[in-house]
Amino acid sequence: MSHLSYEQSKSLATKTIIILAVITVAEVLFALLGKGYIVEGLHFPLFLMGSVMIVMSIVKAYLIIYEFMHMKYEVPGLVKTVLLPTLLLVWAVIAFLSEGNYWNTSRSAVKNDVKIELSDTSKK
Amino acid sequence: MASDTLAHEHDVAHTNEGGSWKGGSEPFKASYGKLMMWYFLLSDAFTFAGFLIAYGTLRFSVPTWPVPDFVFSTFPGGFHHKPLLFVTVMTFILLASSFTMVRAVQEGHRENQGGVVKWMLWTIIGGIAFLGCQAWEWNTLMGVEHMTIKQNPFGTHTESGVYLMGDGHDIKEGDKFVAGQSYLIHQHDGAFAPLQYKVTEGPNAGMVKEQQMGPKAFGALFFFITGFHGFHVLSGVAFLIIICLNSATGLYIKRKNGYEMVEKIGLYWHFVDLVWVFVFLCFYLL
Numbered sequence: 001m002s003h004l005s006y007e008q009s010k011s012l013a014t015k016t017i018i019i020l021a022v023i024t025v026a027e028v029l030f031a032l033l034g035k036g037y038i039v040e041g042l043h044f045p046l047f048l049m050g051s052v053m054i055v056m057s058i059v060k061a062y063l064i065i066y067e068f069m070h071m072k073y074e075v076p077g078l079v080k081t082v083l084l085p086t087l088l089l090v091w092a093v094i095a096f097l098s099e100g101n102y103w104n105t106s107r108s109a110v111k112n113d114v115k116i117e118l119s120d121t122s123k124k
Numbered sequence: 125m126a127s128d129t130l131a132h133e134h135d136v137a138h139t140n141e142g143g144s145w146k147g148g149s150e151p152f153k154a155s156y157g158k159l160m161m162w163y164f165l166l167s168d169a170f171t172f173a174g175f176l177i178a179y180g181t182l183r184f185s186v187p188t189w190p191v192p193d194f195v196f197s198t199f200p201g202g203f204h205h206k207p208l209l210f211v212t213v214m215t216f217i218l219l220a221s222s223f224t225m226v227r228a229v230q231e232g233h234r235e236n237q238g239g240v241v242k243w244m245l246w247t248i249i250g251g252i253a254f255l256g257c258q259a260w261e262w263n264t265l266m267g268v269e270h271m272t273i274k275q276n277p278f279g280t281h282t283e284s285g286v287y288l289m290g291d292g293h294d295i296k297e298g299d300k301f302v303a304g305q306s307y308l309i310h311q312h313d314g315a316f317a318p319l320q321y322k323v324t325e326g327p328n329a330g331m332v333k334e335q336q337m338g339p340k341a342f343g344a345l346f347f348f349i350t351g352f353h354g355f356h357v358l359s360g361v362a363f364l365i366i367i368c369l370n371s372a373t374g375l376y377i378k379r380k381n382g383y384e385m386v387e388k389i390g391l392y393w394h395f396v397d398l399v400w401v402f403v404f405l406c407f408y409l410l
Contacts, residue, residue: 006234013230017223021216028212031409035193037207050410057405061398068226068394078152082162089173096177100184108187 003073016067020060027056155381161388165395168356172399175349176406182341188280190338192408194306195278198264204294211408214257215400218357221250222397229390232383237371240383244368247393251361258354262347270311271343277309277316279338284325288332291319300324309335346407353403356396363389 004012030052034044066072071079152159183189193207200210224246231239265271271278284303290296291310301307301321309316318335367389370376376383 006230009230010227013223013226017219017226020219024212024215024219027409028208032193032207035191037193053405053409057401057409060401064222064394064398064401068222068397069391074154075152078154078159078162081152082166085166086169086173089170089177092173092177093180096181097184100181103181103185104187107185 012067016063020063023056023060027053030056155384157384157388158391161391165391168395169399172349172352172402175345175352176402179345179349179406182339182345186339186341188282188304188339190276190278190280190342191304191306192410194308196261196408198268200260208408210257210261211404214254214261215404217250217254217257218397218400221247221254222394224250225390225393229383229387232371232376232386235377235380235382237374237377240371240376240386241368244364244371244386248361248364248368251357251364251393255354255357255361258350258357262350265346269308270316271346273344273347274340276338276340276343277311278306278342279309279336280304280306283323283328285321285323285333288320288322291317295319306338307335309337349403350407353396353399356399360389360393360396364393 029038031049032038033042034049036042065083071082150156154162196211197205197207198210199206224243228240228243228247231243269277281301281303285301287295287297287299287301290299293308293310295307303325307319309318311317316337318337320332320334323329323331323333367385371383371386376385379385
Protein backbone atom coordinates (compact mmCIF):
# COMPACT_ATOMS: atom_id res chain seq x y z
CA MET A 1 0.00 0.00 0.00
CA SER A 2 0.97 3.58 -0.47
CA HIS A 3 3.27 5.10 2.14
CA LEU A 4 2.14 8.58 1.28
CA SER A 5 -0.20 10.65 3.38
CA TYR A 6 -3.65 11.49 2.07
CA GLU A 7 -2.62 15.03 1.16
CA GLN A 8 0.55 13.84 -0.61
CA SER A 9 -1.25 11.26 -2.72
CA LYS A 10 -3.95 13.80 -3.57
CA SER A 11 -1.43 16.30 -4.91
CA LEU A 12 0.44 13.50 -6.73
CA ALA A 13 -2.79 12.50 -8.51
CA THR A 14 -3.43 16.11 -9.54
CA LYS A 15 0.13 16.41 -10.83
CA THR A 16 -0.19 13.17 -12.81
CA ILE A 17 -3.46 14.12 -14.48
CA ILE A 18 -1.98 17.49 -15.51
CA ILE A 19 1.06 15.77 -17.08
CA LEU A 20 -1.25 13.32 -18.90
CA ALA A 21 -3.39 16.16 -20.25
CA VAL A 22 -0.32 18.09 -21.41
CA ILE A 23 1.10 15.03 -23.21
CA THR A 24 -2.26 14.43 -24.94
CA VAL A 25 -2.41 18.02 -26.19
CA ALA A 26 1.24 17.78 -27.30
CA GLU A 27 0.47 14.56 -29.22
CA VAL A 28 -2.45 16.08 -31.10
CA LEU A 29 -0.56 19.31 -31.86
CA PHE A 30 2.45 17.33 -33.06
CA ALA A 31 0.24 15.15 -35.28
CA LEU A 32 -1.32 18.25 -36.86
CA LEU A 33 2.00 20.11 -37.11
CA GLY A 34 3.72 17.19 -38.81
CA LYS A 35 0.97 16.95 -41.41
CA GLY A 36 1.02 20.62 -42.34
CA TYR A 37 -2.15 21.83 -40.60
CA ILE A 38 -0.51 24.46 -38.43
CA VAL A 39 2.38 25.66 -40.58
CA GLU A 40 1.49 25.53 -44.27
CA GLY A 41 3.61 23.07 -46.27
CA LEU A 42 5.52 21.68 -43.28
CA HIS A 43 5.75 17.89 -43.30
CA PHE A 44 7.73 15.67 -40.96
CA PRO A 45 8.96 12.25 -42.12
CA LEU A 46 6.64 9.38 -41.14
CA PHE A 47 9.36 7.65 -39.14
CA LEU A 48 9.83 10.70 -36.89
CA MET A 49 6.07 11.15 -36.44
CA GLY A 50 5.55 7.50 -35.56
CA SER A 51 8.38 7.21 -33.06
CA VAL A 52 7.53 10.46 -31.24
CA MET A 53 3.85 9.41 -30.93
CA ILE A 54 4.71 5.93 -29.71
CA VAL A 55 7.18 7.23 -27.11
CA MET A 56 4.63 9.77 -25.82
CA SER A 57 1.95 7.06 -25.60
CA ILE A 58 4.27 4.77 -23.66
CA VAL A 59 4.99 7.60 -21.20
CA LYS A 60 1.22 8.01 -20.77
CA ALA A 61 0.80 4.27 -20.25
CA TYR A 62 3.60 4.31 -17.64
CA LEU A 63 1.92 7.14 -15.72
CA ILE A 64 -1.47 5.42 -15.77
CA ILE A 65 -0.10 2.03 -14.66
CA TYR A 66 2.42 3.26 -12.08
CA GLU A 67 0.58 6.23 -10.57
CA PHE A 68 -3.13 5.68 -11.14
CA MET A 69 -3.12 1.90 -10.84
CA HIS A 70 -0.54 2.05 -8.00
CA MET A 71 1.84 -0.42 -9.63
CA LYS A 72 4.63 1.62 -8.03
CA TYR A 73 3.60 0.40 -4.58
CA GLU A 74 3.17 -3.30 -5.39
CA VAL A 75 5.82 -5.89 -4.52
CA PRO A 76 8.37 -6.66 -7.31
CA GLY A 77 6.93 -10.15 -7.91
CA LEU A 78 3.52 -8.78 -8.82
CA VAL A 79 5.03 -6.13 -11.06
CA LYS A 80 7.08 -8.75 -12.93
CA THR A 81 4.28 -11.27 -13.42
CA VAL A 82 2.03 -8.58 -14.88
CA LEU A 83 4.50 -6.56 -16.94
CA LEU A 84 7.02 -9.10 -18.25
CA PRO A 85 4.50 -11.12 -20.34
CA THR A 86 3.63 -7.97 -22.27
CA LEU A 87 7.19 -7.98 -23.65
CA LEU A 88 6.01 -10.78 -25.96
CA LEU A 89 3.97 -8.13 -27.72
CA VAL A 90 7.15 -6.43 -28.91
CA TRP A 91 7.91 -9.55 -30.94
CA ALA A 92 4.29 -9.79 -32.14
CA VAL A 93 4.20 -6.19 -33.34
CA ILE A 94 7.47 -6.47 -35.28
CA ALA A 95 6.62 -9.88 -36.79
CA PHE A 96 3.09 -9.00 -37.87
CA LEU A 97 3.88 -5.56 -39.24
CA SER A 98 6.69 -6.96 -41.35
CA GLU A 99 4.32 -9.71 -42.54
CA GLY A 100 1.75 -7.06 -43.50
CA ASN A 101 4.43 -5.20 -45.39
CA TYR A 102 5.30 -8.40 -47.25
CA TRP A 103 1.65 -8.85 -48.26
CA ASN A 104 1.67 -5.33 -49.62
CA THR A 105 4.75 -5.85 -51.80
CA SER A 106 3.67 -9.26 -53.10
CA ARG A 107 0.14 -8.00 -53.74
CA SER A 108 1.38 -5.02 -55.76
CA ALA A 109 3.59 -7.37 -57.81
CA VAL A 110 0.54 -9.47 -58.68
CA LYS A 111 -1.57 -6.40 -59.39
CA ASN A 112 0.92 -5.00 -61.89
CA ASP A 113 0.99 -8.25 -63.85
CA VAL A 114 -2.80 -8.34 -64.04
CA LYS A 115 -2.93 -4.72 -65.11
CA ILE A 116 -0.97 -5.45 -68.28
CA GLU A 117 -3.42 -8.20 -69.28
CA LEU A 118 -6.44 -6.05 -68.46
CA SER A 119 -5.23 -3.12 -70.54
CA ASP A 120 -5.11 -5.47 -73.56
CA THR A 121 -8.59 -6.91 -73.09
CA SER A 122 -10.23 -3.59 -72.22
CA LYS A 123 -9.72 -2.29 -75.76
CA LYS A 124 -12.17 -4.70 -77.34
CA MET B 125 18.40 -26.40 6.05
CA ALA B 126 15.22 -28.15 5.03
CA SER B 127 13.84 -28.04 8.55
CA ASP B 128 14.59 -24.32 8.66
CA THR B 129 12.50 -23.70 5.57
CA LEU B 130 9.70 -25.81 6.92
CA ALA B 131 9.74 -23.99 10.22
CA HIS B 132 9.68 -20.71 8.38
CA GLU B 133 6.75 -21.77 6.26
CA HIS B 134 4.99 -22.93 9.35
CA ASP B 135 5.40 -19.46 10.89
CA VAL B 136 4.10 -17.74 7.78
CA ALA B 137 1.10 -20.05 7.70
CA HIS B 138 0.42 -19.23 11.32
CA THR B 139 0.33 -15.51 10.76
CA ASN B 140 -2.34 -15.94 8.10
CA GLU B 141 -5.80 -17.07 8.88
CA GLY B 142 -6.39 -20.66 7.80
CA GLY B 143 -2.83 -21.30 6.58
CA SER B 144 -1.31 -21.30 3.12
CA TRP B 145 -3.03 -24.45 1.88
CA LYS B 146 -6.44 -23.12 2.80
CA GLY B 147 -6.03 -19.89 0.87
CA GLY B 148 -4.91 -17.88 3.86
CA SER B 149 -1.69 -16.44 2.44
CA GLU B 150 -1.57 -13.38 0.30
CA PRO B 151 1.15 -13.83 -2.30
CA PHE B 152 2.53 -10.51 -3.49
CA LYS B 153 0.87 -8.77 -0.50
CA ALA B 154 -2.26 -8.33 -2.58
CA SER B 155 -5.64 -9.85 -1.86
CA TYR B 156 -6.98 -12.62 -4.07
CA GLY B 157 -9.47 -10.29 -5.77
CA LYS B 158 -6.92 -7.61 -6.55
CA LEU B 159 -4.35 -10.07 -7.86
CA MET B 160 -6.91 -11.73 -10.11
CA MET B 161 -8.04 -8.34 -11.36
CA TRP B 162 -4.43 -7.69 -12.44
CA TYR B 163 -4.24 -11.00 -14.28
CA PHE B 164 -7.61 -10.44 -15.91
CA LEU B 165 -6.37 -7.07 -17.12
CA LEU B 166 -3.17 -8.69 -18.42
CA SER B 167 -5.21 -11.17 -20.48
CA ASP B 168 -7.48 -8.37 -21.65
CA ALA B 169 -4.42 -6.40 -22.71
CA PHE B 170 -3.46 -9.31 -24.95
CA THR B 171 -6.94 -9.35 -26.48
CA PHE B 172 -6.72 -5.66 -27.31
CA ALA B 173 -3.15 -6.07 -28.52
CA GLY B 174 -4.36 -8.81 -30.87
CA PHE B 175 -6.95 -6.45 -32.30
CA LEU B 176 -4.53 -3.56 -32.69
CA ILE B 177 -1.84 -5.77 -34.22
CA ALA B 178 -4.41 -7.03 -36.73
CA TYR B 179 -5.15 -3.39 -37.51
CA GLY B 180 -1.46 -2.65 -38.06
CA THR B 181 -0.93 -5.74 -40.20
CA LEU B 182 -3.87 -4.99 -42.49
CA ARG B 183 -2.90 -1.34 -42.67
CA PHE B 184 0.62 -2.27 -43.76
CA SER B 185 -0.74 -4.76 -46.30
CA VAL B 186 -2.48 -2.23 -48.55
CA PRO B 187 -0.90 0.59 -50.56
CA THR B 188 -3.09 3.35 -49.11
CA TRP B 189 -4.98 3.92 -45.90
CA PRO B 190 -7.51 6.66 -45.06
CA VAL B 191 -5.77 9.63 -43.45
CA PRO B 192 -7.14 9.86 -39.86
CA ASP B 193 -7.20 13.64 -39.62
CA PHE B 194 -9.39 13.65 -42.74
CA VAL B 195 -11.72 10.87 -41.60
CA PHE B 196 -12.16 12.11 -38.03
CA SER B 197 -12.68 15.81 -38.61
CA THR B 198 -16.36 16.43 -37.84
CA PHE B 199 -17.57 18.05 -34.63
CA PRO B 200 -21.10 18.18 -33.18
CA GLY B 201 -23.07 21.22 -34.29
CA GLY B 202 -22.38 20.87 -38.00
CA PHE B 203 -18.68 21.72 -37.87
CA HIS B 204 -16.38 20.18 -40.46
CA HIS B 205 -12.63 20.27 -41.06
CA LYS B 206 -11.75 20.24 -37.38
CA PRO B 207 -9.17 17.45 -37.50
CA LEU B 208 -8.95 15.31 -34.35
CA LEU B 209 -10.75 17.89 -32.21
CA PHE B 210 -13.65 15.69 -31.21
CA VAL B 211 -11.52 12.66 -30.31
CA THR B 212 -9.29 14.91 -28.21
CA VAL B 213 -12.39 15.97 -26.28
CA MET B 214 -13.29 12.28 -25.83
CA THR B 215 -9.77 11.54 -24.58
CA PHE B 216 -10.03 14.35 -22.06
CA ILE B 217 -13.36 13.07 -20.78
CA LEU B 218 -11.86 9.63 -20.20
CA LEU B 219 -8.73 11.05 -18.55
CA ALA B 220 -10.87 13.21 -16.27
CA SER B 221 -12.95 10.19 -15.25
CA SER B 222 -9.72 8.33 -14.47
CA PHE B 223 -8.71 11.17 -12.16
CA THR B 224 -12.06 11.15 -10.34
CA MET B 225 -11.64 7.38 -9.94
CA VAL B 226 -8.23 7.90 -8.28
CA ARG B 227 -9.87 10.35 -5.91
CA ALA B 228 -12.62 7.83 -5.06
CA VAL B 229 -9.98 5.18 -4.23
CA GLN B 230 -8.07 7.67 -2.05
CA GLU B 231 -11.23 8.59 -0.14
CA GLY B 232 -11.87 4.86 0.28
CA HIS B 233 -8.47 4.33 1.90
CA ARG B 234 -9.40 6.77 4.63
CA GLU B 235 -12.89 5.25 4.96
CA ASN B 236 -14.68 8.43 3.90
CA GLN B 237 -18.01 7.16 2.60
CA GLY B 238 -19.30 10.53 1.36
CA GLY B 239 -16.13 11.16 -0.62
CA VAL B 240 -16.19 7.72 -2.25
CA VAL B 241 -19.78 8.10 -3.40
CA LYS B 242 -19.23 11.65 -4.66
CA TRP B 243 -16.15 10.83 -6.75
CA MET B 244 -17.65 7.60 -8.05
CA LEU B 245 -20.69 9.52 -9.25
CA TRP B 246 -18.37 11.87 -11.18
CA THR B 247 -16.63 8.84 -12.69
CA ILE B 248 -19.98 7.38 -13.78
CA ILE B 249 -20.92 10.71 -15.38
CA GLY B 250 -17.57 10.75 -17.21
CA GLY B 251 -18.11 7.20 -18.47
CA ILE B 252 -21.59 7.97 -19.72
CA ALA B 253 -20.37 11.17 -21.40
CA PHE B 254 -17.65 9.20 -23.20
CA LEU B 255 -20.22 6.65 -24.41
CA GLY B 256 -22.44 9.50 -25.62
CA CYS B 257 -19.53 10.94 -27.62
CA GLN B 258 -18.80 7.57 -29.12
CA ALA B 259 -22.45 7.12 -30.08
CA TRP B 260 -22.33 10.47 -31.88
CA GLU B 261 -19.10 9.54 -33.66
CA TRP B 262 -20.48 6.18 -34.81
CA ASN B 263 -23.74 7.75 -35.89
CA THR B 264 -21.88 10.31 -38.02
CA LEU B 265 -19.70 7.65 -39.63
CA MET B 266 -22.55 5.24 -40.33
CA GLY B 267 -25.56 7.50 -40.85
CA VAL B 268 -23.99 10.49 -42.59
CA GLU B 269 -20.82 9.16 -44.21
CA HIS B 270 -22.11 5.60 -44.87
CA MET B 271 -19.15 3.69 -43.54
CA THR B 272 -20.07 0.20 -42.30
CA ILE B 273 -18.14 -2.95 -41.42
CA LYS B 274 -18.49 -3.98 -45.07
CA GLN B 275 -17.87 -0.75 -46.96
CA ASN B 276 -15.49 2.17 -46.58
CA PRO B 277 -16.09 5.27 -48.69
CA PHE B 278 -12.88 6.88 -47.44
CA GLY B 279 -10.33 6.41 -50.20
CA THR B 280 -6.87 7.83 -50.76
CA HIS B 281 -5.34 9.09 -53.99
CA THR B 282 -2.22 7.34 -55.24
CA GLU B 283 -1.58 9.89 -58.00
CA SER B 284 -1.88 13.64 -58.31
CA GLY B 285 -4.65 14.95 -60.54
CA VAL B 286 -7.53 17.30 -61.12
CA TYR B 287 -11.25 16.67 -60.64
CA LEU B 288 -13.48 16.71 -63.73
CA MET B 289 -16.66 17.08 -61.67
CA GLY B 290 -17.82 18.33 -58.27
CA ASP B 291 -19.79 16.46 -55.62
CA GLY B 292 -21.80 19.36 -54.22
CA HIS B 293 -19.96 19.11 -50.91
CA ASP B 294 -16.29 20.04 -50.60
CA ILE B 295 -14.97 19.12 -54.03
CA LYS B 296 -15.58 21.43 -57.02
CA GLU B 297 -14.84 20.85 -60.68
CA GLY B 298 -11.23 21.76 -61.43
CA ASP B 299 -10.00 21.19 -57.86
CA LYS B 300 -6.47 19.81 -57.77
CA PHE B 301 -5.22 17.12 -55.42
CA VAL B 302 -1.94 15.36 -54.69
CA ALA B 303 -1.05 11.73 -54.01
CA GLY B 304 -1.71 10.70 -50.43
CA GLN B 305 -4.75 12.94 -50.02
CA SER B 306 -7.91 11.20 -48.76
CA TYR B 307 -11.42 11.77 -50.02
CA LEU B 308 -14.94 10.73 -49.06
CA ILE B 309 -17.26 9.34 -51.72
CA HIS B 310 -20.71 10.78 -51.04
CA GLN B 311 -23.98 9.05 -51.72
CA HIS B 312 -26.52 10.45 -54.17
CA ASP B 313 -29.99 8.89 -54.20
CA GLY B 314 -28.82 5.98 -52.08
CA ALA B 315 -25.84 4.99 -54.24
CA PHE B 316 -22.20 5.97 -54.00
CA ALA B 317 -21.27 8.53 -56.63
CA PRO B 318 -17.50 8.36 -57.23
CA LEU B 319 -16.07 11.38 -59.03
CA GLN B 320 -14.02 11.29 -62.22
CA TYR B 321 -10.62 12.90 -62.34
CA LYS B 322 -7.73 13.31 -64.70
CA VAL B 323 -4.26 12.17 -63.63
CA THR B 324 -1.73 14.96 -64.08
CA GLU B 325 1.54 13.35 -63.01
CA GLY B 326 3.36 10.05 -63.32
CA PRO B 327 3.19 7.33 -65.98
CA ASN B 328 -0.61 7.50 -66.15
CA ALA B 329 -0.72 11.27 -66.78
CA GLY B 330 -3.68 12.25 -68.94
CA MET B 331 -5.77 9.19 -68.06
CA VAL B 332 -9.30 9.70 -66.76
CA LYS B 333 -10.04 7.66 -63.67
CA GLU B 334 -12.76 7.29 -61.08
CA GLN B 335 -12.48 7.49 -57.29
CA GLN B 336 -12.16 4.06 -55.69
CA MET B 337 -13.62 2.94 -52.37
CA GLY B 338 -11.03 2.76 -49.58
CA PRO B 339 -9.68 -0.44 -48.00
CA LYS B 340 -12.64 -2.45 -46.76
CA ALA B 341 -10.92 -3.57 -43.57
CA PHE B 342 -10.83 0.00 -42.25
CA GLY B 343 -14.54 0.08 -41.38
CA ALA B 344 -14.59 -3.37 -39.81
CA LEU B 345 -11.46 -2.72 -37.75
CA PHE B 346 -12.68 0.68 -36.61
CA PHE B 347 -16.09 -0.51 -35.48
CA PHE B 348 -14.84 -3.71 -33.88
CA ILE B 349 -11.95 -2.15 -31.97
CA THR B 350 -13.66 1.04 -30.78
CA GLY B 351 -16.79 -1.08 -30.20
CA PHE B 352 -14.88 -3.55 -28.04
CA HIS B 353 -13.41 -0.66 -26.09
CA GLY B 354 -16.85 0.98 -25.81
CA PHE B 355 -18.22 -2.31 -24.51
CA HIS B 356 -15.55 -2.24 -21.79
CA VAL B 357 -16.59 1.30 -20.90
CA LEU B 358 -20.25 0.25 -20.82
CA SER B 359 -19.65 -2.72 -18.54
CA GLY B 360 -17.32 -0.54 -16.45
CA VAL B 361 -20.13 1.97 -15.96
CA ALA B 362 -22.48 -0.85 -14.94
CA PHE B 363 -20.02 -2.10 -12.30
CA LEU B 364 -19.30 1.45 -11.14
CA ILE B 365 -23.02 1.98 -10.55
CA ILE B 366 -23.32 -1.26 -8.57
CA ILE B 367 -20.27 -0.49 -6.42
CA CYS B 368 -21.35 3.12 -5.95
CA LEU B 369 -24.73 1.90 -4.66
CA ASN B 370 -23.02 -0.58 -2.35
CA SER B 371 -20.79 2.21 -1.01
CA ALA B 372 -23.79 4.48 -0.50
CA THR B 373 -25.68 1.82 1.46
CA GLY B 374 -22.68 1.27 3.74
CA LEU B 375 -21.88 -2.31 2.71
CA TYR B 376 -18.12 -1.66 2.53
CA ILE B 377 -17.98 0.10 5.90
CA LYS B 378 -18.63 -3.27 7.54
CA ARG B 379 -15.80 -4.93 5.60
CA LYS B 380 -13.23 -2.50 7.07
CA ASN B 381 -10.76 -3.08 4.22
CA GLY B 382 -10.40 0.47 2.95
CA TYR B 383 -13.09 0.06 0.27
CA GLU B 384 -11.11 -2.59 -1.59
CA MET B 385 -13.97 -3.15 -4.01
CA VAL B 386 -13.63 0.48 -5.12
CA GLU B 387 -9.91 -0.11 -5.62
CA LYS B 388 -10.58 -3.15 -7.81
CA ILE B 389 -13.09 -1.43 -10.07
CA GLY B 390 -10.61 1.47 -10.11
CA LEU B 391 -7.95 -0.83 -11.59
CA TYR B 392 -10.40 -1.89 -14.28
CA TRP B 393 -11.42 1.68 -15.02
CA HIS B 394 -7.81 2.86 -15.41
CA PHE B 395 -7.18 -0.06 -17.72
CA VAL B 396 -10.02 1.13 -19.97
CA ASP B 397 -8.26 4.51 -20.07
CA LEU B 398 -4.94 2.78 -20.76
CA VAL B 399 -6.40 0.91 -23.73
CA TRP B 400 -7.81 4.16 -25.06
CA VAL B 401 -4.27 5.61 -25.08
CA PHE B 402 -3.30 2.93 -27.62
CA VAL B 403 -6.56 3.01 -29.59
CA PHE B 404 -6.07 6.78 -29.84
CA LEU B 405 -2.47 6.23 -30.98
CA CYS B 406 -3.28 3.64 -33.66
CA PHE B 407 -6.49 5.07 -35.08
CA TYR B 408 -6.15 8.81 -34.71
CA LEU B 409 -2.52 9.83 -34.34
CA LEU B 410 -0.52 7.57 -36.62
